[in-house]
Structure formats: C-alpha cells, structure tokens
Amino acid sequence: MLTGWRAQGQSRGLAALSLKNRGDLVRRFMSFTGEYPWAWTAEDLESWSSDLRDRGRALTTIRGYQAALRKYCEYVTDPAYGWGELCWERFGTHPVQICHEWNTVAHVAEVEASPAVRPLTRDEIEQLFDYADERVAAACQSGRKGWLAAWRDSAMFKIAYAYGLRRRELARLETVDFYRNPKAPEFDRCGVCHVRWGKAVRGGHPRRRSVLTTMPWAPQVLQEWLEIRAEYGDVAGRWMWPTERGAVVSPAHAGRRFAEYRDAAGLPSELHLHCLRHSYVTHLLEDGFDPFFVQQQVGHRWGGSTALYSGVSSDFKNKALRASLDQLAGGSMEGF
Template identity: 60%
Template sequence: MALVPSSVRHLHPEEVVWEAMMTGWAAQMRSRALSVSTVEPRLSGVRRFMTFSGEYPWRWSPDDVDAWSAELLGRRVARSTLRGYQAGLRLFCDYLVDARYGWGERCLELFGTHPVQVCHEWNTMRHVVDVEARPAVRPLTREEVQRLFDHADDQVEAVRRLGRKGWQAAWRDAALFKVIYGFGLRRREAVMLDTVDFHRNAVAPEFGAFAICQVRYGKAMRGSPPRRRSVLGAWPWTTTVLAEYVEQIRPLYATARGPALWPTERGGRVSVDYVTRRFAEYRDAAGLPAELHPHCLRHSYVTHLIEDGWDPTFVQHQVGHIWGSTTALYSGVSGDFKNQTLRATLDRLTGGGS
C-alpha cells in the first residue's frame, strides 16, 4: 500500500488513510481518462456522504446509505441527481473492496475492520425510464422560437439607439442562439466553434460557405475524446445569419484575430455559463416559461425537422445520437402534426383522399 506506508507511524491514521483512499480513487478515475467534470463531482459527493455519516469508509454500513438517501429526497433533490450520488458512492466502494488495491488488508491491520460495499440493489435507485427530465422541460414551439429571436434582435437595435457599447455583443448573442437552433448544437459544441469549422457542400450550393458545420467538441463517452460529426445545413436562413455575423460583426472585435467564432472583448471565447445566463435573460424578457433552457433549442431543432418531414435517421445523425430512441426522446411533435399524419395515413389506407 504505497499511499499509506506501513513503516511510518501516523498521529492520526484514520485521516491519513481516508485522504489516501480519495487520492487513489481519483488517480484510478484519471487513468481511465475521465474528465475533470466527472471526477470532481464524484469526489465531492463521497466527501459529503462521509460528512453525513460521521464515519470513515471502513465503518460505513448500508443503513448510512438509507438515511443519506432519505435525507436528500426530503430536500427534494432531483432523482437523477440522487442516482448520480449513489452511483459515485458505489464506484468508490468498489474501488475500496477490490483486492488489487489492498485497502481491506491495510484497514484490518490498522483498525481491525475493513470497507464493504454499502450500496446494493435494494437501497439505490435504478434507471428504469429512458428520460428523467422534468416534464415541464420541452421543445420550444415555432412561435416561441420566433419570440426569442425577435427579442434578441430587438436588443441590438435598443442598445444602438441608446448609443451604448455592447451592441456588437448583442448581435453576436442573437446569432449564437440562432446557430444553436439552426444546427441542433449543444452549448459546448456551439461555444467551441471556430470560423474554420464551416464548409461548402457541393450538393447544396445555396448554403454557400456555411453549408456544413464541423462539430469538433461533441459529447465524450466514458473517457473518450470529444466525438466529432458533420452537421449539414437544413434551413437556408442560417447562411444569412452566419454570413452577416462573420463578415460584418465579428471583425469589429479587436480580439477577432483568434479562431473563435464567438469572441469576447477580452480575447477569449464566450463560455457555456454565459450562454445559459444570456438565454435565461432573453427567455424571461420574451415571456417564455422559466423551465426552458438553452438545450431546449436542440430539442426544438429535432422536433421541427421531424415535423417538416425530414427522415428520422438523417436527424439522428445530424445531432450525433448513437441510438434512434434517444432522438425520439428529443422530439415533441405537436398535436397538429400527429393529427395530420394520422389523417394522411387513414386517407391512404382507405382511399379517402382520392
């Protein structure tokens, strides 16, 4: 056990072993190339459980998990959040009881007991449904999308009319939200775009230089590098938005010498958190429901393509889903669309449309 040398006598061995366990588990996760955004929440979740239980891992019991889970549910923690906490705790215990790491033997030697797996099928949540998002979170309707974009455009004119600085940022943000929707992007995919990530498409010359969006920072899976994909332009208006922004607005930024498509005045690129805050500001001002967030624009993209008759497999590849069932969950087609589809199918089957 290199993390806790047996040749050294420690004044507080419990604390030394506890911190060594956390250090070792962090190293194990990093060796799997898991991202910091995965590793850090798992570590902090286990630390919170340790604080709640008031005991070190070699004295934990399933009862501690029961009480902890009940306390979190009492605080109305989201079910997906609780399941994530439980999964992190389960993984930590798996690490501790793995004989290859020797924690059991070391704890027996020092404390007369050893860690056990305290999470089991009867005290942890199971993933029994495909999606656990709040039911109120949904795609925007076409009218809501238009209201959001109209408000974003109005901010450009309002700032310019008042003679204030920042109208370029307002224009940039309006274009950013339109690109997120127009290409069905996640927030990080959008903010990481560079000007060189758009290309022509010989089969769609009407889109000009903005016919193909190369997404280089797609969602990673289990320690893999970011997944890449090409998103083909589906709505010609995206060409106008991008061309106008890239040719007229982006050059006004003194920092636009870098590659970032969405630069800031200080030379960086806009952040994911900035996109979230700005969307919330525009959403509220446009009178849209408070539960909507930027990812809803991606859901709207899927829904509206399906409603327009695009092939579901094409839509699946556009948004980078491995499974078609995931794309189906993103779609919230309207009642009118379903009724039209029903009527058209019945007419075809019965000859009512002839």
C-alpha cells in the same frame, strides 16, 4: 484511497473535471457521516440520501451521487488493491459496499426529464428571436457598449437552433468549423457545421460529426455575425462567441443568457437552452426530413434517442393521419 481511486480513473481515461467532482463528492459524504470510509454503513448512505431529498435534490442527481459512491466502494473493497487488509490490520475493521439495489435510486424510466420540458413551438422560436433582434436594435440605437454582446447572443441562440447543438458544442465552436457543401452551393461557406466537441462516451474523446445546413436563413445569420465579430479584434482568436475580455462564452453562461432572454420574451420558465435542440429535431421531422437523417444530424447513436427528443405538433400528426387514411381508403376501394 482517494489518490489511488483518482489514478484508477485516469487509467480509465476519465476527464480531469470528472475525477475532481468524484473526489469532492466522496469528501462531502465523509464530512456528512463524520466517519472514514472503513467505518461507513448502508445506514449512512440512506441518511445522506434522505437529507439530499429534503433539500430538494432531483432523483437523477441523487442517483448520480450514489453511483459515484458505489464505484468508490467497489475500489476500496477490491482485494486487488489491498485496502481491506490494510484497514483490518490498523483499525480492526474494513470498508464494505454501502450502495445496494435496495437502498439506491433505480433507473426505471426511459425519460426522466421533467414533463414540463418540451420543444419550443415555431411561434415561440419566432418570439424569442424577435426579442433578441429587438435587443440588438435597441443597443445599437442607444450607443451602449453592450451592442456587440447582444448581437453575439442573438446569433448564438439562432445557430444553436439551426444546427441542433448542445450547450458545450455551441460554446466551443470556432470560425473554422464551417465549410462549403458541394451539394448545397447556395449556402456558400456555411453549408456544413463541423462539431468537434460532441458528447463523449465515458472515458473517451468528444465525438465529432458534420451537421448539414437545413435552414436557409442560417448562412445569412452566420455571415452577418462573422463580419460583426471582427469588432472584437485580435482578442477573439478563432472562437465563434468571444467576449470583450478575450475569453469565450461558457456553456453555463450561454444557459444563463438564454434564461434571461426567455423571461424577457415572456416564454415559459421551464424552457431552457437545450430545448432549442429538441425544437430542431421536432421541426425537421415536421418538415418531412427522414428520421435517420435527423438522427445523424444530432449525433444520436440510436434512433430511439432521437424519437425521445421529438414533440411533433398536433397539426403535423393530423396531416399525417389524413394522408394515411386517404391512402388506405384509396387502396381499399381498389380491392373491391
């Protein structure tokens, strides 16, 4: 059954890692129930889901697990594959759908992230980057071996913010992904960041987009890092964020490093690497960039997704309110 389900997923174009994770999930569920799929019941799903809740799993995680099991049950109960008939002949029973609307987590909220997760303020961005710079300076002065990694991490976090990148997009950057923008020649070869590993639609390839440089300090960070990066030698290849062992910084490692820097800089623990992307959206909107331009920059298909990312400050909203009220007041006077 699992082999056939995997083949079906491959036919749909699902990624190898997704297929592996789905298969592992089915095996874990089978281990929990102690039963084969043709003996599973809705009660088994409910007991398993309750156990996950008791162990502190998030509702979004549980819903993802349930969705995978629903897909598996759809496969094994589909008459086109013949599993039901085969199980009936051999075991006197057959698999059934165990995931229903009344025993699975519903997707009822547009935003399910923790309310504590938010964009960093400009002061917090400065606080984080100041700490990163201090860490580089201290490592260079002490002559420690880790000075190169400290410089890499500092540049990596700044570029994540300066271009509004997701973790995977950031980790998969190469030196050849930056280009000149003829409309912004002052940025030299750092006018455009070509993102080649964007978030993929299910069963599709990673989506690409071009992110224009909007923050004047970003090219200097890039150019300095590209010069320092030469210290890695040939092991770096074309990766933007190499390691001394010839590997590349992974998305998970980037997240862990951010958490380390965040804690050391004294920032709230609910902030994570993806919050830099939220900060990018928020600060561009506060600086007066057109919302559709921001949407294109971060690769959102719908403007509503970009709006969910933003958390414009009260100061920005108060300025916008004052400008609108002054405009309305001026117009109303002209009407009398």
